[in-house]
Amino acid sequence: MLPERKQVLIVDDEPNLRKILSAQLSRDGYDVLTAEDGEQGLAQLKEHHIDLVITDLKMPKVDGMTLLKRALEEEPDLPVILITAHGTIDTAVEALKAGAFDFVTKPFDKDEVRQIVSKALKTRELRGADATATPSGKGARFGIIGTSAGIAELYAILERVADTPTTAMITGESGTGKELVARALHEHSSRKDKPFIKVNCAAIPKELIESELFGYERGAFTGAVTSKPGRFELANGGTLFLDEIGEIPIEMQVKLLRALQESEFERVGGIKTIRVDVRLVAATNRDLKKLIANGSFREDLYYRLNVVPIRLPALRERTGDIPLLVEHFLQKFNERLRKKVEGAETEAMEILVAYPWPGNIRELENVIERAVLFCDTQRLGAGDLPPEIRGIPAMANVPLPEADLSAALASEGGLKEHVKVAMSRLERELVSRALQQTGGNVTHAARLLKISRKGLQLKMKELGLREGATDRPPERD
Ligand SMILES: Nc1ncnc2c1ncn2[C@@H]1O[C@H](COP(=O)(O)OP(=O)(O)OP(=O)(O)O)[C@@H](O)[C@H]1O
Numbered sequence: 001m002l003p004e005r006k007q008v009l010i011v012d013d014e015p016n017l018r019k020i021l022s023a024q025l026s027r028d029g030y031d032v033l034t035a036e037d038g039e040q041g042l043a044q045l046k047e048h049h050i051d052l053v054i055t056d057l058k059m060p061k062v063d064g065m066t067l068l069k070r071a072l073e074e075e076p077d078l079p080v081i082l083i084t085a086h087g088t089i090d091t092a093v094e095a096l097k098a099g100a101f102d103f104v105t106k107p108f109d110k111d112e113v114r115q116i117v118s119k120a121l122k123t124r125e126l127r128g129a130d131a132t133a134t135p136s137g138k139g140a141r142f143g144i145i146g147t148s149a150g151i152a153e154l155y156a157i158l159e160r161v162a163d164t165p166t167t168a169m170i171t172g173e174s175g176t177g178k179e180l181v182a183r184a185l186h187e188h189s190s191r192k193d194k195p196f197i198k199v200n201c202a203a204i205p206k207e208l209i210e211s212e213l214f215g216y217e218r219g220a221f222t223g224a225v226t227s228k229p230g231r232f233e234l235a236n237g238g239t240l241f242l243d244e245i246g247e248i249p250i251e252m253q254v255k256l257l258r259a260l261q262e263s264e265f266e267r268v269g270g271i272k273t274i275r276v277d278v279r280l281v282a283a284t285n286r287d288l289k290k291l292i293a294n295g296s297f298r299e300d301l302y303y304r305l306n307v308v309p310i311r312l313p314a315l316r317e318r319t320g321d322i323p324l325l326v327e328h329f330l331q332k333f334n335e336r337l338r339k340k341v342e343g344a345e346t347e348a349m350e351i352l353v354a355y356p357w358p359g360n361i362r363e364l365e366n367v368i369e370r371a372v373l374f375c376d377t378q379r380l381g382a383g384d385l386p387p388e389i390r391g392i393p394a395m396a397n398v399p400l401p402e403a404d405l406s407a408a409l410a411s412e413g414g415l416k417e418h419v420k421v422a423m424s425r426l427e428r429e430l431v432s433r434a435l436q437q438t439g440g441n442v443t444h445a446a447r448l449l450k451i452s453r454k455g456l457q458l459k460m461k462e463l464g465l466r467e468g469a470t471d472r473p474p475e476r477d
């Protein structure tokens with residue numbers, strides 16, 4: 001799944017403040033919705049999935065305090081940040097008692113808002129993780145779902161090693177939950193209040209990896225106009241997660257090995273030796289033994305990292321967990337998409353259990369998300385599952401242009417033209433269904449269609465579908 005963009009709602013009657021805040025938060029990577037007063041704000045909350053609200057206190061119609069209270073009645077976990085003018089501090093305190101996450105006073109500092117927003121979202125995420133892990137108590141611990149032997153073994157390992165400084169090495173196919181387990185190790189250790197820093201070794205260009213990991217001093221290379229700490233330093237006291245460790249360039253491996261063995265290193269261009277206290281967790285979907293055999297991974301580093309090996313089973317090796325996972329994801333996407341799918345029909349579940357899931361849990365999650373979107377009935381049916389899961393080629397479902405094919409083909413256009421027409425019909429159908437099901441929310445529809453929001457807007461234009469063509473108000477941003 002794509003990294004999820006959080007939706008922030010800004011409620012303020014001052015257009016300027018709305019503009020400044022929206023611009024800043026959009027730049028920070030949030031999707032922003034706005035409202036001019038509390039009444040509009042409440043309407044937006046009903047229409048959209050909102051992760052965080054920033055609201056002014058004094059507004060016409062419904063004021064910030066009422067908005068706060070009503071919003072929390074609907075969703076007690078929703079972080080609400082209040083903006084207050086000087087002199088209304090008493091009200092701010094009252095707001096905190098009523099359950100606001102925090103408040104800022106006008107004129108506010110950009111960085112302060114930024115920090116509060118990210119803290120609020122982080123807190124909510126952690127609470128969310130606990131909430132899914134604990135309440136049902138059904139085969140979920142450490143936020144990891146499963147009751148199969150493989151997962152029981154994983155729980156046992158996590159229990160034993162989570163709160164130790166030992167290096168762990170997580171292996172498993174793509175989408176088996178390596179990152180989830182890395183985070184669980186951190187969250188269940190006494191380091192949990194310290195940073196969890198992730199480095200994706202595959203995503204960093206070879207020549208930058210050393211300065212990313214260890215930092216650099218001013219003047220270390222062209223462009224190093226200031227000095228900067230690396231990820232090791234940032235993770236001090238916490239956990240450093242080296243994802244896709246198999247991709248780390250061989251020249252870097254020696255330096256990494258030394259940093260691990262001695263717990264010390266120097267910044268690039270630096271002479272001072274820096275010591276850190278970091279718990280290391282590494283992950284890979286590559287077979288490191290093979291990489292060692294062909295000379296692209298150092299054996300000594302392998303042994304240093306592989307102190308506690310954690311191997312995550314592929315989903316097809318634990319098909320017994322599929323119904324639990326399906327239930328978990330149904331709940332998750334019901335909530336997110338405001339739907340009420342209660343479960344899966346036997347036939348659909350049989351298909352889900354039989355499918356080999358090359359993309360493992362991530363693929364299952366994506367399939368359920370899509371199925372929930374398209375499901376019009378109480379329970380997921382086989383027909384809600386994508387054709388590749390059901391083993392039917394997608395095109396088999398495309399309605400044929402006309403009953404009498406030979407006549408149609410002979411008349412004009414021929415094969416190419418007819419395929420084109422059928423494809424664009426299919427495209428139109430999928431796009432409008434996605435929009436329908438998300439109540440016209442372009443952001444959510446785009447996420448489900450796995451295209452960018454911009455891409456969807458262009459597509460809608462091309463297909464002549466108007467934004468906000470449903471009976472709901474268009475999104476603002
Ligand atoms: N046992 C589980 N219970 C619930 N959710 C899970 C479980 N395992 C994985 N997931 C979910 O599946 C998705 C993929 O997991 P994750 O990103 O941890 O996989 P990964 O092994 O790191 O994949 P990749 O190798 O592609 O990076 C995530 O959304 C994660 O929350």
Ligand SMILES: [Mg+2]
Nearest residue numbers: 175178179243
């Ligand atoms: Mg991963």
